[in-house]
Amino acid sequence: MVVNRSQEDDVSPALARTAEDELDLFDYIRVLAKYRRMTMFVCLLAMAATGTISYLWPPSYVAKASIVQPMESAGGKTGLSGLLGGAEGALLRSVMDSTNVADLYVGILESRTVVDAIISRFDLVHVYDVSESRFKTERKLRQYTNIDASEEGIVSITVEDSDPNRAAAMSNAYVEELDKQNKKLSVGQATSKRVFLETRLKEVEQKLSRIESIPAREAQVQEMLYELLMRELELARIEEAKSMPTIQVLDTAQPPERHKPKGTITKAVLAGIVSFLCVAFFAFSREYCISCRRREQDRLACGRGHSGSGESAASGRAATATNAG
Numbered sequence: 001m002v003v004n005r006s007q008e009d010d011v012s013p014a015l016a017r018t019a020e021d022e023l024d025l026f027d028y029i030r031v032l033a034k035y036r037r038m039t040m041f042v043c044l045l046a047m048a049a050t051g052t053i054s055y056l057w058p059p060s061y062v063a064k065a066s067i068v069q070p071m072e073s074a075g076g077k078t079g080l081s082g083l084l085g086g087a088e089g090a091l092l093r094s095v096m097d098s099t100n101v102a103d104l105y106v107g108i109l110e111s112r113t114v115v116d117a118i119i120s121r122f123d124l125v126h127v128y129d130v131s132e133s134r135f136k137t138e139r140k141l142r143q144y145t146n147i148d149a150s151e152e153g154i155v156s157i158t159v160e161d162s163d164p165n166r167a168a169a170m171s172n173a174y175v176e177e178l179d180k181q182n183k184k185l186s187v188g189q190a191t192s193k194r195v196f197l198e199t200r201l202k203e204v205e206q207k208l209s210r211i212e213s214i215p216a217r218e219a220q221v222q223e224m225l226y227e228l229l230m231r232e233l234e235l236a237r238i239e240e241a242k243s244m245p246t247i248q249v250l251d252t253a254q255p256p257e258r259h260k261p262k263g264t265i266t267k268a269v270l271a272g273i274v275s276f277l278c279v280a281f282f283a284f285s286r287e288y289c290i291s292c293r294r295r296e297q298d299r300l301a302c303g304r305g306h307s308g309s310g311e312s313a314a315s316g317r318a319a320t321a322t323n324a325g
Helices: 002-021 025-034 036-056 071-075 079-083 086-109 112-122 134-144 164-209 216-241 264-324
Strands: 061-068 145-149 155-161 248-251
Touching (some): 025 036, 061 164, 086 145, 086 155, 112 134, 112 164, 134 145, 134 155, 155 164, 164 216
Antiparallel strands (some): 061 155, 061 248
């Protein structure tokens, strides 16, 4: 019987520890209730601080400009689309106009050349107060600028700034810089075409200067080629000299009358939720550490109790043996 009681004494603490390790919903609620004052204080403090900072933060304004490809350029049949007729040519021109041209515009607007021009034009190094750092200024400008192309081929330039007039001016400046870069690229292409035609025309003129020594049929071909090159050269010179707009402005950016919503309530609520989660994590972690220390103390106390019981039993057996002797 003594052995059975010892076994019961050994099993009971283990079962008790297992029961203590099993947590239910009420344990979590009990922990949150215990730290309710701390939770409320931290959450209210975080919400009040976030709401105050958001409310006092300087307002920002958003201006937007929209552009499309010029109708003259979109309607002309050039290159491969000019060689195709009917539905195939119309489909190819539609795809090129709505995707390739818009993506090209976006790429030019996001280029370093355009960004540097905007920074210099509005002295953004001092406006953004970035300690004379051109790299940081460029990063801030890209952060406050959004350039997007729709499926219809409309390119939108959105600029955010603390000054509504500057926001609108910067959006329109992007459009002007895009037109400037487009003209530069177009003139360069036209110049290359003119130089090529002039070189080819000189070669034909040299052949025509020796027209007596070439067959009549070849002479006729060279004369026709000369007339064709002359017409193309005149067209190239006209194209090089013209300064028509390369883009069409759909919406000019206007100074916004109302500032961008600050989202004060939303930010305050999010701050409260994050604070609640942080306090809850702290509370559960602290209670877990306290519980671990308590269980360790219980194990040590239980071990000392078993050692004392064993010594008492040994003393009793020794006394019985002495009386029997």
